[in-house]
Amino acid sequence: MPATLSPPRARIGSVPRLGSNFPLVARSKEVEQLRTALERARSGTAGAVLVSGEAGVGKSRLLAEMADVARSAGAQVLVGRCVDINEASFPYLPFTDIAEQIRALSPEIITRRPQLATLAGVVPREPARPITETPTGNGTAHPDLDSGHAHVQRFDQLQLFDAVLGALNDLTQHGVVVLQIEDLHWSDPSTRDLLSFLFSRLGDQRLLIVASYRSDDLHRRHPFRPLLAELVRLPVVERLDLEPFRPADAEEFVRTLAKDSISEELITSVAARSEGNAFFAEELLEASSFGADGIPSVLADVLLARVEKLSPVAQRVVRAASVTGQWHVRHPTLDAVVELGAAELDTALREAIQHNILVPGMKDAYTFRHALLREAIYADLLPGERVRLHAAYAELLAGRDDPGMAAAIAYHSRHANDLPTALSASVRAVKEAWKKGAIGFALQHTERALELWDAVDDPESHAGTGELELTRKAAHAASSAGLPERALAFMRNAVPLADAREDPVLSADVRRQLAQALLANGNWTEAERVISEAWELIKDSPASSERAWVLALSARLTTSNSQRRSLAEAAAADARASGAASVEADTLISLSYCENRAGNSEEAASLLERAKQRAIEAGALDVELRARFNLIFGRFDQGQLEQAAQIADEAAQRAADVGLTWSAYGLNIRWLRSMTHYARGDWDAAADAAAPPGEPVSDVVTGLLMAAAALVQVGRGQFEQAERSLNELRTEWYRNENEQIALLAGIAGAELASWRSQYDDAVQVAEAAVKAIRVCSGEEWPMGGIRLATLALAAHADHVRPLGPAVAPGTIEEAVAAGEHLLERAEQTAVHGDVRAANMGPEGHAWLLRARAEHARLLGFSDPAPWRDVVEAFGYGDVYQQAIARWRLAEVLVSAGQRDDAATELAEALKVAVRLDAKPLGDALRSLARRARIAVPGAPVTSVKILTPRETSVLELVARGHTNRRIGEELYISEKTVSVHLSRVMAKLGAAGRTEAVAIAYQRGLLDETS
Secondary structure: OOOOEOOOOOOOOOOOOOOOOOOOOOOHHHHHHHHHHHHHHHOOOOEEEEEEEOOOOOHHHHHHHHHHHHHHOOOEEEEEEOOOOOOOOOOOHHHHHHHHHHHHHOHHHHHOOHHHHHHOOOOOOOOOOOOOOOEOOOOOEOOOEEOOOOEEOOOOHHHHHHHHHHHHHHHHOOOOEEEEEEOHHHOOHHHHHHHHHHHHOOOOOOEEEEEEEEHHHOOOOOOHHHHHHHHOOOOOEEEEEOOOOOHHHHHHHHHHHHOOOOOHHHHHHHHHHHOOOHHHHHHHHHHHOOOOOOEOHHHHHHHHHHHOOOOHHHHHHHHHHHOOOOOEEEHHHHHHHHOOOHHHHHHHHHHHHHOOOEEEOOOOEEEEOOHHHHHHHHHOOOHHHHHHHHHHHHHHHOOOOOOOHHHHHHHHHHHOOOHHHHHHHHHHHHHHHHHHOOHHHHHHHHHHHHHHHOOOOOHHHHHOOOHHHHHHHHHHHHHHOOOHHHHHHHHHHHHHHHHOOOOHHHHHHHHHHHHHHHHHOOOHHHHHHHHHHHHHHHOOOOOOHHHHHHHHHHHHHOOOHHHHHHHHHHHHHHHHHHOOHHHHHHHHHHHHHHHHHOOOHHHHHHHHHHHHHHHHHHOOHHHHHHHHHHHHHHHHHOOOHHHHHHHHHHHHHHHHHOOOOOOHHHHHHHHHHHHHHHHHOOHHHHHHHOOOOOOOOOHHHHHHHHHHHHHHHHHOOOHHHHHHHHHHHHHHOOOOOOOHHHHHHHHHHHHHHHHOOOHHHHHHHHHHHHHHHHHHHOOOOOOHHHHHHHHHHHHHHHHHOOOHHHOOOOHHHHHHHHHHHHHHHHHHHHHHOOOOOOOOOHHHHHHHHHHHHHHHHHOOOOOOHHHHHHHHHHHHOOHHHHHHHHHHHHHHHHHOOOHHHHHHHHHHHHHHHHHHOOHHHHHHHHHHHHHOOOOOOOOOOOOOOOOOHHHHHHHHHHHOOOOHHHHHHHHOOOHHHHHHHHHHHHHHHOOOOHHHHHHHHHHHOOOOOOO
């Protein structure tokens, strides 16, 4: 069995098969087109829709959805299917199924039409008039039919057609009828004739015909093509071309298909490989559950079945084309490899194109219809055949020096077992990739060269470089591509290679690069040790760029402000002496940090601007991005969100332009851009910045973006999506690379639990996040602890204050004691936490004030002053947090009888909730306004559906004081079922009992006051 094909396996239940019970994804436009056609038929205008699409794209699923829509609207749905004519050539097969369905609906319609009765397998009272032979519209004669119930004699074709049309017309007298016929590409001649007859007689019946066919099966001589050309000219016929999913829709399909939580990397991979084909995605995903990396056997069989219909010569041509390693192959290249005559090659290519194996591309190239099709053909090659073809391609390309040719030569040489040539070409491919800014390809080719190194005699002579140089390039490429763990692994390998050369300056410089890789992975302690080793090796050397870099990195690693300044100035002096402009720019960033800590924020910003410009002049991209990141962070920390957002947008675009989006600082820019837009109230921009990478990157990169995206998802009430992400992220909390994952995920998780009224969970998530941040950062008082302590305080207050006597004995006392501890932690963090500037910025100050206000709410105080202070404090630009503060302030004002002031706060908060599409907050605001009988102007906010309609009905009756038995009687369900619904309601709301569930539901606006 070829190595790239997955072995056959038994199906398991982890991945559902497609069917009518599977949620339809990204097909709303197509469903609406069918629904519109159905409404026209209901009004008395018959019509037909021809649904086309490639195999596996989802035609059957769309028709199943249409059938469900039609049935729910009261229509009768009749379904017939064609089968592969090579397997069964029964005339009228789909209409045989339809006739049997008509008989089940209305037997009298069948019995009074003898011609139709034969299709339904019923012996008519009066046998149909036999005839000697009636030709079809295609000039062929029908054989006798045998339904398994009775022998069916030959019958007059026109009488049969009239009988089918008459039966359908009879059914439409009782309502609209939808006739669905699938897989017309397999239709027999008789079925095609009958369809032509029916389509041409559509008029004022309440009838809709929906028929599907595979567009990729219709080669030029396919027998269905003439009928298709005839049908599409009819005014009653419309076409619906079902396209493959777009990339984002394909990912959502895979995510829905998997049901359970799977990694974003796997989702992206399956979606990309499937190219939007639903069946391909399903098979690839299921294969992944077995740990298979190749093409599943089921999928390979489907793909290869089309190839096996080709002539031997055409099969030889497509096999040779599959070896290119690309989707396309040029005609001259293919001609040279297959060694056929020009006419014979043209005939074979024409056949492959007609059968939709190859597609003519630009100029003289041919492209495989689907990348997986090429993979399947390639995997089916015999080993010797594969090697010979690769060798032929390598020999053909060897004399060319076109751009990109080195990569092709390396690929073919490696698979032809010519390893010296593969090594040489791989090194050349690295240089070509760097010139194009294709960092991922540069890394790929560097890794392949290193893999070949020990397999080739005298590798340096073939490569033209050393193993150390290649290893350092691989580390740089991995770091730039968003793979810091791989960069670190390469640099660990580089140290002994450098030491073997007995050059202290080289060894020091390699250690400096290793220290940078350690920093990118969050390993500060080891980075400090390594940079100390580097300094010991180089300290007695004269000024050089290597010595300057060691000093610059030492400055970045020290915790002493005075020592950082001293080291940075020394590094700058060495940089000027050696002409190392990039190091000089880097030292300006360290000096700006010193100025910021001294309280000179504008001087710090000025230094960062100088560093950015100096780095641009020197072409030091990493240093430039570091300067830009610090500029964003500085303005964000000062509460200047608009300026921070502008800098972040420019920086993100710059990182993308130079191909460093996923480098260490490219990533930092991206997540900080998301946080900046989130705070300033542009949640669409925040979600865009936190979008999945769409390419293989480090789990840390993916995790950080998922955590940032979860904040927007929770705020907008996309609870299920946020929950999936947060569950997946829990394994990333204690990774040293970035404590921001634990912080952002902790914030989002605490907010999610609180909006769901799961207050104990909210406290536990916040506490766990603080613990994780301490472990990752090594700080006793991480500044993010203020926000997390505040969210935990808010959860305690939410839990005990709205419920009054419903609270269990001792609960209030326990919550107050916990609240005291949380407030003390927030206060101590503000004093002892390590801040970037001389003093805590406006964000930290605002959260500390909110912690005090939440503590007052927990104690039951009704003074509006603390919440007014919070509203004012968040006025620096964090619109969402300010809206939440207005909500809490309005609650206090209502309790104090200050209804006009409360109405003002509610109106301002609701404007923000509507603009942000912050559904949970909008629900809470409208609930408060309704309970306080305050009319609040503004657009309504769509509620988050926490409870199902049935659960809401049960809870409404509980609120009226009904027992479970009486509720069951009113809703026509059992008492046990009522109990099950109540258990689910209490779990969703975090309630300990019925009364508490009702109270929480009123507070959340989930129940009307009239309930």
